[in-house]
Amino acid sequence: MVTSYHPHWPDLFPQHGPGKKHERPILLAPWQQEIVGTHPWEFIRGLIHSDGCRITNRTTRLVDGERKHYEYPRYFFTNLSEDIIRLFTDALERVHVEWRRANNRNISVARKDSVALMDAHVGPKH
Secondary structure, three states, X not given: OOOOOOXXXXXXXXXXXXXXXXXXXOOOOHHHXXXXXXXXXXXXXHHHHHHEEXXXXXXXXXXXXXXXXXXXXXXXXXXXXXXXXXXHHHHHHHOOOOOEEXXXXXXXXXXXXXXXXXXXXXXXXX
């Protein structure tokens, strides 16, 4: 466990504050917006590595009376904060990654071209 105290931490991380992050506004300061705008893939990678995953989705479908098995990769990002979800999806749109809401707290990237973009820029979690 690492602990650090300094009176300037709130200047560096203005999102930090009391209470749960999904119950308070999460907004980027102008200098943070500039960094995210300049380096969207790094932002996306950080969010996926902290609150996301890449999985192999397995499904079956009935085709002409026969059950077919399909597998395909997809990314998920999970967060309770609507503000953080918006920051994530805004960054995805900036780099032309198609996404959809799987439910109220999960974002899914499953289209083949978009998964390939994510694979090229995000890399594996360690």
